Structure formats: structure tokens, C-alpha cells
Amino acid sequence: MKKSRTTITEIANQLGVSPSTVSRALNDHPAISKKTKKAVVKLARKLNYQPNLLALNLLKNKTNTIGVVVPEITSYFFSSVINGIQDMVNPLGVNMIISQSNESYEEEKNIIQTFTSIRVDGFLISPSSETKNFGHLKILTDNNIPLVIFDRDCEGIEVDKVFVDEYNGAFQAVEHLIQTGCKRVAHIAGQQTLSTARHRLKGYKDALSKYNIPVNEKYIVESCGFAPEHGIDPTKKLLALPNPPDAIFTINDGVAIGAMYAIKEAGITIPEEISVIGFDDDPHSSFFKPSLSTVWQPTYEMGVLAARFLMRRINASNEISSFRIETLLPELVVRGSSR
Amino acid sequence: MKKSRTTITEIANQLGVSPSTVSRALNDHPAISKKTKKAVVKLARKLNYQPNLLALNLLKNKTNTIGVVVPEITSYFFSSVINGIQDMVNPLGVNMIISQSNESYEEEKNIIQTFTSIRVDGFLISPSSETKNFGHLKILTDNNIPLVIFDRDCEGIEVDKVFVDEYNGAFQAVEHLIQTGCKRVAHIAGQQTLSTARHRLKGYKDALSKYNIPVNEKYIVESCGFAPEHGIDPTKKLLALPNPPDAIFTINDGVAIGAMYAIKEAGITIPEEISVIGFDDDPHSSFFKPSLSTVWQPTYEMGVLAARFLMRRINASNEISSFRIETLLPELVVRGSSR
DNA sequence: CTTTTTTATGCAAACCTTTGCATAAAGTTT
DNA sequence: AAACTTTATGCAAAGGTTTGCATAAAAAAG
Structure with missing residues (x-):
């Protein structure tokens, strides 16, 4: 029973004019008489005409859709970045299609392949932790498909990028721990494939150095994920050291939550005996x-900015030569888990 | 420099055949000779031919895209439903485009309008808490656009639906509290526009009745949201009662977390003095x-099932008469906040 | 009343692919 | 050798819209 929706030709027939006239009338083309315009618009409204975007897409070779690829959607971090993207892009009549790589390189490649074949106008990508090879992104840039990378860097791919100053955030966190009297500051680091994890580790080390505290490799443990359960074992390892730390700076809030759990479980008080500080402000x-x-990150703003960069690329008919890299500032949020 | 991608016509020209032959060869049509097929496929591969889905969409009047409308994406609940949807739908070559209503009726209407105009093949919708009027959904069904409603019901709209048995979950939770010795069980309820909140309230009341405990309206407080901060005030209100509760069943885990915070703040011990139980298993x-x-909900399964229902509708050329309503079972998860 | 200018509209191509029907060539049957 | 069948391919339409160019009609100028 699906009655086909009204087309421009239908309006044209009913009015005894040509489809082109209807098209021009609806687009307010100057060469159409006022009477015709009025008649067309009226009938269009009456028949509830809605332009067939599929036809438009084919003609313009443009989908008004952007592809967003994130490692996962269930984390507060990425879902609030997505919030920012959506709020930036929707008012422009652009839709986003989202897919998760689940931190898998293979899935990431497939998603990009799929999105390319449905011809999204551009990509907003934060690579998976498995992704070391950027060939799939190179294909995009080689084919002049607009791409913006956010949060996690892909060294060697030259495109617009938006990051948070992870180094600065980590530095602030560790400095705060030292200034509140912690002597043995440990770090539960993230997977070192991730630029974010590397920069935070660097921030941690440099903050120690600033206060002439030697870096003790025993105090650096790598977690294999971002959820609370990934914080448990690294924490137990740290607590079991002959000279256990009196502060732990973790790669993110998820891991910090796991760490706090393990610490309390061990009957140790926070922050009196151990300070804990996370990253993300979940x-x-x-x-x-x-x-x-914790360290608050401007996630929403990152989404907005990344989307803005992408839309600029998409709408730039001429090539924009220089690539912009923007680094947003995080903020230390001191609460009860540190002194 | 954007070299236009290779089309079927290009291959046809290079091979001196017609586009139709190329099309048929690529689709393995029986009426094409083996030699031609081989030649076409070889050249197509060499030129890295990828069919233009935009043209296909126009021709087939189908986008292979479904629209997913959720109140918000940052909650674990909805993001894991989305996980299920994605996993069900992607292997079928179908993409999903997601948008958040932010619990706003107006935004929900706009999203549906937008998705309709880009001609998604079908809708997966969980309405906002503001949505009382279902005219915008009626338009979809009137126009025979496939629609599946999940989690939150829209009474009066006749489509496939997937729910969790909220009543059962709430009943289990409250029964557990009673059986572990709680005498004064309170409930921080959700906004009563939501079917889910109403059913949980009903489950709460009926469980009390089963044990001949009169329902005390003072013990029922409505929260205005699902985040921890929305649990604080209702809890304070309950604790300030002349005869405060010895158990609180909350609308969800977010609110329960806020409740536990307020309870600890008041120096009351959990679960000795007050038991707390949530909903969602965040x-x-x-x-x-x-x-x-808490009460675990099969969120992922709900996403999978809703997507399956939708795909069935989309692929059914002939009208399927009866609508399916599936109700999934939640599970009580007893942890430390209850006795 | 011509000729020129302006104004309003239509034609047809383009975007890319699929597919029913027609047709040419080859092969088979009488 | 004529008639028929099979096989392989091409033509053209369809899907809905936009747009450069052509053109008809009306208005203005001479």
C-alpha cells in the first residue's frame, strides 16, 4: 500500500509545467515568475513534498553524512565526544554514522572500507589501541577524502587533528601529588601503542624529575584496558612491593576506580596512606x-572542534594547504582521594 | 585532484562492451559468457572498481541504513543496547545512524523528520521521557515505514516491540529486600511518563503486598533523572522521615550511587542500617x-532482538500482519549493599 | 509594425546502476 | 537449406533532481 512519495514531476504534471520549473520554483530561482512560484510552493506544501535526498546525493556526489569511528561507545569519554560532534554537525543538516572498532585493527579497517563505499563526506577517527599501521588512513588521504583524527594520534598521517594536552594533565596530577607530600608516586600506565598513554607517562616522569625524584621503573605498571577490572591486578602488584607507593596516578578514572577498590580491600586508607588520582572526570x-x-578533559569541546575542522575540509572546494593541530587543555580536579 | 572513481561505464568503454554487460558480468548473470566475465572482473579489480551505492540507493529506493533514536548515548544502558544493534546489523551490510533526543520531545520529532527525509529503511526508537504524544510515530506507521520500539513503550502505537520485564525485576529486588529482613522498604521512582518507571513502581508495590506490607506513600519519592546527582535529594528526603526506611530500591544504578553517597554522608552504614538496590547493572x-x-538487564540482547525484528520488517515485501512483542527477563544480582 | 530586449519556461543531459525486451550471431534440428 | 532454438550482448528506460542552453512569449524600443 506504500504510496510513493510525491515527486517534483508529479507537481509539474498537476500544474501543467515542466519539472525543471518546479525545481527552480522551489529553489527560489530568480527566473521564475512570482505566480508560478506561489502556485508550486502551495501545491508542494499541500502534497507534503519532500525532496528525494537519494537523487540529490547521486547528483551532487555528496551524502551529507560523516563517518565517526571510535574504539568504543560505552565509555563516557567517547560518548561525550560524540555528543559534541552531533551538536556541531546536526544544525548543518549533516548526519553522522557511528561505528566502534572495539579496539580492533581489523574491525577498524572494515568500518573505514564500509563507510568509504557508502561515500561518507568525511571521517572523524580515533584509532584503536591495536592500530600501528596507518595504511588504511593513508588510502583516505590519497583519495582526498577529508579526515580528522582526534584524541589518539597517528604519527605520519598528515591531516587536521585535535588532541588534549595529555602531558600537561599528567604533569599537573603528579605535581599535585608531590606537593601534597607524596614521596613514592606510582603510575598505572595505559597501553603504550596509544599516543595518549605515552604522553601521560612522559608527563609523569617529567613531573618527578622536576622535583628531583628518580623514576623507579618498579612503580610503573601497564594496564591492559580502561575498565575498573583492569586496575585491580596492577594495583595489587604495586601494593605487594617491598616499599609500596604512597600515591598512584592511573591512566584513567576506570582504572582508578579499580585501584581504589583493591586498595580498600587491602585495608589501606585513601588518601591518608595512599593518594589516588585518575584521568577523564567520569x-x-x-x-x-x-x-x-582526577584530570578533567574537554571531551565535548574536542568533539565540536574536530567536527568543525572536518566540515571546513568538506566544504573547502579548493585545497586547504596547511593542516591544523589543536591541543586542548585539561584541568586538575582535586577531590577526596588525594590530600 | 580528486580523480572520480571508476564507474561501470569506464570499464565498459575500455573493454568495448556495453555497461549492461559489465553490470551483468559483475553480478554473475548466467547469460554472460565466461570469457567476458573473466575479463570484466579482472579489469574491475585492476581499476579498483567499487559500485556507487548512491546510484543503487536511488534505483532500489533503499538506503541500507537504519535510524536509531535514543534519549541519550552516554549512559551505559543505551550504549550497550546500541552495541547489540550494531553487532546484529553490520554483518548484513546495514549501517545505523544514531541520534540522541536528550529526553526532549521536540528533538525527537526533529530527528525522526530528518531520518525520514534521508530515507532510512526503518527506525529503532526508545522515546524520550517527555514524549506523551505519539503522532510523530503514527506518521511512520501510516507511511508504512518499519519501526520497532524498545525499552520504553508507546501505548497505542502498534508495531514490533522489545522490552525488559521491569515489573518482574522490581518485584525480585523488593522481595529480596523483604526476605533479608528489611521492614521499611522505600522506592526512589523514575519519571512516571516512562512505562519502565511505572512498571517498576508496580512491581515494588505488588511485592510489598505479597508480604502484607502496606504501601506507605511517604516511602515513594520520584527522582527527576537517572544520574547520581538525581539520587541525592530524594535520599535526603527519605532519611529525614520520622521513621526512615531500612531499604531503598532505586529506579536505576545511577540514582542508587547517589543514594549510597548521601547515606554514607549521613553516617549511616550500608547494608547494616539501610540496604540499597539499583537497576541496570552498570x-x-x-x-x-x-x-x-542491582537488577541486571539484557541490554545487548535487547538491541540484537530489536534489530532483528526491524530487519524482518524491512525485508518483508508482503505485509506481516501480526506484531510481535517480546519481553526479556532481568536478573537479580546480589552484592554488598544488601544483606 | 518591425526589431530588439527581457522574461519565463522547457528540453535534455548528467549522476550510476539495473533490467526487461529486442536482436544479432551462432548452433541445432528437420 | 530453411526453420528454429540457444547464447551473448546491446538498447533504453527508470529512479528524482539540477542546470546549461535553447526558445517561445511578452514587453520595450525604434
């Missing part, structure tokens, strides 16, 4: 006891 | 101290 963080000190 | 829940008892 909305849950302030409701733990003690509430989690 | 991954953070087990890492609180005490860990949060």
Missing part, C-alpha cells in the same frame, strides 16, 4: 568514597 | 564499597 568519579581526584 | 556498580546490589 561522572561517577565524584560519588565514590572518597571521591576521586 | 559496570561501575560492583566497584563501590559496598558493591551495589
Whole structure:
């Protein structure tokens, strides 16, 4: 029973004019008389005409759709970046199609392949932790498909990029720990394939150096993920050291939550015996006891900015030569888990 | 420099055959000779031919895209439903385009309007808490656009639906509280526009009745959202009662987390003096101290099932008469916040 | 009343692919 | 050798819209 939706030709027939006239009338073309315009618009409204975007897409070779590829969608971090993207892009009549790589290089490649074949106008990508080879991204740039990378860097791919100053955030966090009297600051690091994890580690080390504290490799443990359960084992390892740390700076809030759990389990008090500080400012963080000190990241803003960069590329008919790299500032949020 | 991608016509010209032959060869049509097929396929591969899906979409009047409308994406609940949808739909070559209503009726209407105009093949919708009027959904069904409603019901709209048995989950939770010795069980309810919230409230009341406990309206407080901060005030209100509750069943884990925070703040012990039980089984829940008892919902499965229903509708050329309503079973997860 | 200018509209191509029908060439049957 | 069947390919339409160019009609100028 699906009655086909009204087309421009239908309006044209009913009015006894040609489709081109209808098209021009609806687009307010100057060469169409006022009477015709009025008649067309009226009938179009009456028949509830809606332009067939599929036809438009084919003609313009443009989909008004951007592809967003993130490692996962369930984390607060990425879902709030997506919020920013959506809010930037929707008012422009652009839609986003999202897919998760689940931190898998293969899946990431497939997604990009799929999105390319449905001809998204551009890509917004944060690579998976498995991704070391950037050939799939190179194909995009080689084919002049607009691409913006955010949060996690892909060294060697020259495109617009938006990051958070991870180094600065980590430095602030560790400096705060030292200034509040912690002597043995440990770090539960993230997978070192990730630029973000590397920069935070660097920030940690440099902050120690600034205060002439030697870097103790025993105090650096790598977690294999970002969820609370990934914080448990590294924390136990740290607590079991002959000279256990009196502060732990973790790669993110998820891991910090796991760390706090393990610490409490061991009967150690936070922050009196051990300070803990995370990264991300997950909305849950302030409701733990003690509430989690952390480093807030401008996630929403990152989404907005990345989307803005992408739209600029998409709308630039002529090549824009220089690539922009923007680094946003995080902020230390001191709560109850640090002194 | 954007070299236009290779088309079927290009291959045809290079091979001195017609485009139709190329099309048929690539689609393995029986009426094409083996030699021609081989030649076409070889050249297509060499030129890295990829069919123009835009043209296909126009021709078939189908986009292989489904529209997913959720209240928000940052909650674990909806993001894991989306996970299920994606995993069901991607292997079928179908993409999903997601948008958030932010619990706003207006935004929800706009999203549906937009998705309709880009001609998604079908809709997967969980309405906003503001949505009381379902005219915008009626338009979809009137126009025979496939639609599946999940989690939150829209009474009066006759389509396939997938729910969780909220009543059952709430009943289990409250029964558990009663059976572990709680005498004064309170409920922080959700906004009563939501079917889910209404069913949970009903489950709460009926469980009390089963044990001949009168329903005390003072023990029922409505929260205005699902985040931890929305649990604080209702909890304070309950604790300030002359005869405060010894158990609180909350609309979801977010609110439960806020409730636990307020309770600890008041110096009351969990679960000795007050038991707390949530709903959702958010991954953070087990890492609180005490860990949060809750009701697990099959979110991923709900996404998969809703997507399956939708794909069935989309692929059914002939009308399927009867609508399916599936209700999935939640499970009580007892942890440390209840006795 | 011509000729020129302006104004309003239509034609047809383009975007790319699929597919029913027609047709040419080859092969088979009488 | 004529009639028929099979096989392989091409033509053209369809899907809906935009747009350069042509053109008809009307208005202005001479």
C-alpha cells in the first residue's frame, strides 16, 4: 500500500509545467515568475513534498553524512565526544554514522572500507589501541577524502587533528601529588601503542624529575584496558612491593576506580596512606568514597572542534594547504582521594 | 585532484562492451559468457572498481541504513543496547545512524523528520521521557515505514516491540529486600511518563503486598533523572522521615550511587542500617564499597532482538500482519549493599 | 509594425546502476 | 537449406533532481 512519495514531476504534471520549473520554483530561482512560484510552493506544501535526498546525493556526489569511528561507545569519554560532534554537525543538516572498532585493527579497517563505499563526506577517527599501521588512513588521504583524527594520534598521517594536552594533565596530577607530600608516586600506565598513554607517562616522569625524584621503573605498571577490572591486578602488584607507593596516578578514572577498590580491600586508607588520582572526570568519579581526584578533559569541546575542522575540509572546494593541530587543555580536579 | 572513481561505464568503454554487460558480468548473470566475465572482473579489480551505492540507493529506493533514536548515548544502558544493534546489523551490510533526543520531545520529532527525509529503511526508537504524544510515530506507521520500539513503550502505537520485564525485576529486588529482613522498604521512582518507571513502581508495590506490607506513600519519592546527582535529594528526603526506611530500591544504578553517597554522608552504614538496590547493572556498580546490589538487564540482547525484528520488517515485501512483542527477563544480582 | 530586449519556461543531459525486451550471431534440428 | 532454438550482448528506460542552453512569449524600443 506504500504510496510513493510525491515527486517534483508529479507537481509539474498537476500544474501543467515542466519539472525543471518546479525545481527552480522551489529553489527560489530568480527566473521564475512570482505566480508560478506561489502556485508550486502551495501545491508542494499541500502534497507534503519532500525532496528525494537519494537523487540529490547521486547528483551532487555528496551524502551529507560523516563517518565517526571510535574504539568504543560505552565509555563516557567517547560518548561525550560524540555528543559534541552531533551538536556541531546536526544544525548543518549533516548526519553522522557511528561505528566502534572495539579496539580492533581489523574491525577498524572494515568500518573505514564500509563507510568509504557508502561515500561518507568525511571521517572523524580515533584509532584503536591495536592500530600501528596507518595504511588504511593513508588510502583516505590519497583519495582526498577529508579526515580528522582526534584524541589518539597517528604519527605520519598528515591531516587536521585535535588532541588534549595529555602531558600537561599528567604533569599537573603528579605535581599535585608531590606537593601534597607524596614521596613514592606510582603510575598505572595505559597501553603504550596509544599516543595518549605515552604522553601521560612522559608527563609523569617529567613531573618527578622536576622535583628531583628518580623514576623507579618498579612503580610503573601497564594496564591492559580502561575498565575498573583492569586496575585491580596492577594495583595489587604495586601494593605487594617491598616499599609500596604512597600515591598512584592511573591512566584513567576506570582504572582508578579499580585501584581504589583493591586498595580498600587491602585495608589501606585513601588518601591518608595512599593518594589516588585518575584521568577523564567520569561522572561517577565524584560519588565514590572518597571521591576521586582526577584530570578533567574537554571531551565535548574536542568533539565540536574536530567536527568543525572536518566540515571546513568538506566544504573547502579548493585545497586547504596547511593542516591544523589543536591541543586542548585539561584541568586538575582535586577531590577526596588525594590530600 | 580528486580523480572520480571508476564507474561501470569506464570499464565498459575500455573493454568495448556495453555497461549492461559489465553490470551483468559483475553480478554473475548466467547469460554472460565466461570469457567476458573473466575479463570484466579482472579489469574491475585492476581499476579498483567499487559500485556507487548512491546510484543503487536511488534505483532500489533503499538506503541500507537504519535510524536509531535514543534519549541519550552516554549512559551505559543505551550504549550497550546500541552495541547489540550494531553487532546484529553490520554483518548484513546495514549501517545505523544514531541520534540522541536528550529526553526532549521536540528533538525527537526533529530527528525522526530528518531520518525520514534521508530515507532510512526503518527506525529503532526508545522515546524520550517527555514524549506523551505519539503522532510523530503514527506518521511512520501510516507511511508504512518499519519501526520497532524498545525499552520504553508507546501505548497505542502498534508495531514490533522489545522490552525488559521491569515489573518482574522490581518485584525480585523488593522481595529480596523483604526476605533479608528489611521492614521499611522505600522506592526512589523514575519519571512516571516512562512505562519502565511505572512498571517498576508496580512491581515494588505488588511485592510489598505479597508480604502484607502496606504501601506507605511517604516511602515513594520520584527522582527527576537517572544520574547520581538525581539520587541525592530524594535520599535526603527519605532519611529525614520520622521513621526512615531500612531499604531503598532505586529506579536505576545511577540514582542508587547517589543514594549510597548521601547515606554514607549521613553516617549511616550500608547494608547494616539501610540496604540499597539499583537497576541496570552498570559496570561501575560492583566497584563501590559496598558493591551495589542491582537488577541486571539484557541490554545487548535487547538491541540484537530489536534489530532483528526491524530487519524482518524491512525485508518483508508482503505485509506481516501480526506484531510481535517480546519481553526479556532481568536478573537479580546480589552484592554488598544488601544483606 | 518591425526589431530588439527581457522574461519565463522547457528540453535534455548528467549522476550510476539495473533490467526487461529486442536482436544479432551462432548452433541445432528437420 | 530453411526453420528454429540457444547464447551473448546491446538498447533504453527508470529512479528524482539540477542546470546549461535553447526558445517561445511578452514587453520595450525604434
